[in-house]
Amino acid sequence: MNAVYLLILKLVKPSKFQTVISYFQIIFAVFIYGGYQLVPRMMERAGIEHLKMSEIHHIGFLPPYWFADACNSLSTFTFNQGNIINLFMALGLPIISIYVVVKYFAPAFNRNLSMISSTTEETKVKPASATNAVHFKMNWLEKLATKITSDRTEYMGFLFTWKMMGRSRDFKMKVYPAFGYMVVLFVLMFFQSDKLSLNDFSNMTPRGKTIFISIVYFSSFILISAIGQLRYSEKYKAAWLFMITPVDLPGRLISGALKSVIVCFYFPVIVVITLLGLFLIGPAIIPNLMLGCFNVIAVSTLMTYLNLRQLPFTVSMQDAPKGQTMIRNLFATLLPLIAGVCHWFIFDYLWAIGLLAILAIIASWMIMDSIKNLGWDKIVNFDVKG
DSSP states (O other): OHHHHHHHHHHSOGGGHHHHHHHHHHHHHHHHHHHHHHHHHHHHHTTGGGOOGGGSTTGGGSHHHHHHHHHHHHHHTOOOHHHHHHHHHHHHHHHHHHHHIIIIIHHHHHHHHHTTTOSHHHHSOOOHHHHHHHHHHHHHHHHHHHHHOSSHHHHHHHHHHHHHHHHOHHHHHHHTHHHHHHHHHHHHHHHHOTTOOHHHHHTTOHHHHHHHHHHHHHTHHHHHHHHHTTTBOTTGGGGHHHHSSOOSOTHHHHHHHHHHHIIIIIHHHHHHHHHHHHHHTOGGGHHHHHHHHHHHHHHHHHHHHHHOOSOTTOBOGGGOOHHHHHHHHHHHHHHHHHHHHHHHHTTTOHHHHHHHHHHHHHHHHHHHHHHHTOOGGGSTTSOOOO
C-alpha cells in the first residue's frame, strides 16, 4: 500500500493527493466487498472444486501458494528444495519487505507528504480557463437551484449542501461506496438467477418483475445513505454561521439540502434505470418506473422529516448516537422493502399504479412542506432564535 501511495504521489500533484487517495480508498473498498460477494459464486460456477493445483502453470509465483505449501511442509515435516523455497518466501519475504518499507519507502513517503502542506500550489494564480470553467459550473448550478427551490433560504441551503458534498472527504468516504455496493448487488442478483433471460424482462415474468422492483427500490439506499450523513462534518464548528444569518425558518435550509441530495445522487440513478428499462422492457415500464421513483422520493423525504433535525454539516461524527443510528438504519431498510413488496402485487394494474403514483407525489410534497416549516425550536443543538 505504501508503494501505491508513492506511485500516486509521483503521478499527481501534492495538492490533489488527498482527493485521489479518497477515490482510491472508495474504489478499493468496493473492490474488496465485490470480491467477497462475487468471487466465491464465480468459483462455484466454474467448478473450481474439481480443479487440480498441479495443472496450473506458474502457480508457484502466487503468494497464497507459498503460504499453503509452507503450512503443509511444517505440518508434515516434508522439506524438499521446492518446500524450502516456498517456506522462505512465506516467512522471510514479509520480514524483508517490512525492512525495505521502514528503511527506504517510509522516509520518501513522509517527504512527499510534507509537500502537501506546502502553500506553493495554493499561492499560484489560477489560469483564466480554470476561472471560466468554475464560473460556468456555478452559473449552471445556480440556474438549477433557482428552478427547483422556492425562496432564497432554500436556494442557499441547496448550494451550500452541493458544495460541501463535493468537498467533504468524510462525506464521500461514507456515501460514494454505496454506488459500488449497489452495482455489486445487481450483479449478485443475476448470478443467483440461473435461468434469468431477456425474455423475463420483455414479457415481465414474475422473476423479471422481482429483479426490476429490486433494482428500483435498492437504489433508495444510496439516497438514504447520503441523507443519513448530511448532518455530519469534520468542520462542524463552523455551524455558528447559521446563527448570524437572518433565517426565520431553518427547515428551508434542510429542504434545500434534501433537494440537493436528490438531484446529485438520485437523478443520475433514475436516468440509468430508465435507460435500462426502456432498452430491456420498452415504454410499457414507464408507469411502474415512475411509481417506484416517486415512492423512493416519498420514503426519503419521510426519513428526512423524522430523523434530520440538525442543519447540514453541523454535527461531529463523534456525536453520532450509535443505538439510534442502528434503529434508523433498520427503519430505513424496512420502508423501501415494504413499498417494493406492495408494488410487486399491483405491478400489472395500471389504474392502481397511476393512483399510487399521484398519492406518492402528494405525500412527498406535503412532507417537504412540513420540513420547510420547521422552526428553530425543532432544530437540535441550536437554541431557539429570539
